[in-house]
Amino acid sequence: MADPVFHRPLRHGPPRLCRLCRRPLAEDAEDICDNVNCRTRHKIEVTAAIARKRDRKEAELRAISHRRTRRVLRDAASKIGVPHLGRIAHGLAPYIDLPQVPLPDARRAAFEAHLRSIVESSFAKADGVSTHPEPPEDDADYATRLKQETKEPAVLNAACIACQGDCCLLGGDRHAFLTEGTISCQRWKDPEVTPEALVQAYLSRIPATSTAGSCVYHGPQGCTLDRPLRADICNSFQCRFRRELAEAVDRRPGTGALVAGLSRNHVTDPSAGAPYLRVVSISPENEVTIHDDLELPALRKGMSED
Ligand code: SF4
Ligand code: SF4
Ligand SMILES: [Zn+2]
Numbered sequence: 001m002a003d004p005v006f007h008r009p010l011r012h013g014p015p016r017l018c019r020l021c022r023r024p025l026a027e028d029a030e031d032i033c034d035n036v037n038c039r040t041r042h043k044i045e046v047t048a049a050i051a052r053k054r055d056r057k058e059a060e061l062r063a064i065s066h067r068r069t070r071r072v073l074r075d076a077a078s079k080i081g082v083p084h085l086g087r088i089a090h091g092l093a094p095y096i097d098l099p100q101v102p103l104p105d106a107r108r109a110a111f112e113a114h115l116r117s118i119v120e121s122s123f124a125k126a127d128g129v130s131t132h133p134e135p136p137e138d139d140a141d142y143a144t145r146l147k148q149e150t151k152e153p154a155v156l157n158a159a160c161i162a163c164q165g166d167c168c169l170l171g172g173d174r175h176a177f178l179t180e181g182t183i184s185c186q187r188w189k190d191p192e193v194t195p196e197a198l199v200q201a202y203l204s205r206i207p208a209t210s211t212a213g214s215c216v217y218h219g220p221q222g223c224t225l226d227r228p229l230r231a232d233i234c235n236s237f238q239c240r241f242r243r244e245l246a247e248a249v250d251r252r253p254g255t256g257a258l259v260a261g262l263s264r265n266h267v268t269d270p271s272a273g274a275p276y277l278r279v280v281s282i283s284p285e286n287e288v289t290i291h292d293d294l295e296l297p298a299l300r301k302g303m304s305e306d
Contacts, residue, residue: 064267064299065092069260069277072294076258076279080289088255088281089155089248093163093241095261095278100209100220108206111216114175115202119195122183145185148235149228154286155249155257159242160222161288162261162280164211167239168223171215177231178202186229201229256283262296270299 015024018033020041025033032042073090082088103111171177186198205226207219217225227235238246241259249257263276272295279291 061264061267062092065262068266068297068299069262071297072277072279072291073258073260075294076260076281076291079291080256080258080281080283082255082258085258087252088258089245089252090258091159091241091245091248091260093159093245093259093261094166094239095162095263095276096164096166096169096211097263097275097278098164098212098214101212102209103206103216107216111175111206112199112203115178115199118178118180118183119198122180122187123195125180125184142185142188145232145235148232149230151227153246153249155282155284156242156246157222158257158259158280158282158288159239159245159261161282161290162259162278163241164261164278165214165218165222167237168211168215168218169213171218171234172213176215176217176225177233179231182229182231189228205229254284256281258282266296267299272296272298274299 016029016031017023018025018029018035018038019031020038021033021035023033023035025031032038069092074085077083077085077088077090183198186201187193202225205224206216207224209220210216211218215223217223223230223234225234245257245259249255258281259279261278261280266274266276269276274296277294277296279294281289281291283289
């Protein structure tokens with residue numbers, strides 16, 4: 001007897017179509033066909049959905065952080081004689097809590113080796129080590145850099161002092177982001193400078209202690225490297241919190257600044273006094289106050305809703 005032949009059950013109704021191009025779909029396809037354009041569009045949709053979800057979570061966390069710090073900001077304002085928050089530029093910042101430690105010998109040696117190598121390669125690029133490169137006055141990047149080196153309003157440092165240098169952690173294994181380009185820039189500014197003078201200028205700015213594992217210049221009061229000596233990125237980068245504080249300062253010029261630095265993971269500890277807070281104010285006369293006596297309030301249910 002012949003083997004029985006099995007037929008696929010016949011599908012009833014119209015054929016299923018690709019959600020994106022409306023071509024008929026293969027039997028086992030979900031809702032996208034194999035066409036490369038449809039696959040690419042689908043990938044873009046998935047990535048965008050992930051980004052939207054991340055942004056929503058981020059916005060939620062920020063809203064909770066604002067609510068949890070509102071009272072401490074008010075208390076800090078009243079301690080420095082500001083009657084209410086409308087009278088002072090204020091904001092949030094990240095907060096990292098890492099100890100200050102002397103720079104380990106191995107890290108100092110690695111940094112010095114990097115420094116000497118970029119100084120050497122910058123000088124080697126000139127027409128002989130004694131000739132400095134011509135200042136690139138018509139170079140737009142150089143002009144931008146000079147602009148970014150200028151001093152910023154000191155009150156903006158309230159964010160970085162409260163934060164204690166979250167972004168500078170990245171400079172730890174990147175040798176303060178210093179490159180041959182940074183060194184050439186110093187030589188354009190001072191054509192007579194010698195290689196050893198440059199090396200010593202950078203070495204002499206290393207603080208006695210720096211934040212564990214962070215940039216060698218990440219001292220107890222922030223960066224110890226003068227702005228003109230820093231890598232481009234260290235002058236141009238401002239995290240969103242510092243930018244927001246700058247906007248707040250623009251809206252309320254001359255009022256000083258008040259910032260609550262708060263760890264991202266503060267929500268993991270809802271108790272009052274959880275150690276994730278550092279509040280800092282800077283008066284219009286640039287007097288810095290660290291409000292160590294202020295405690296993070298408990299994370300109440302209402303703070304994590306809506
Ligand atoms: S720029 Fe932002 S992340 Fe960097 S130290 Fe300042 S507040 Fe912190
Ligand atoms: S050089 Fe200064 S600003 Fe740049 S990463 Fe180091 S500590 Fe931060
Ligand atoms: Zn398709």
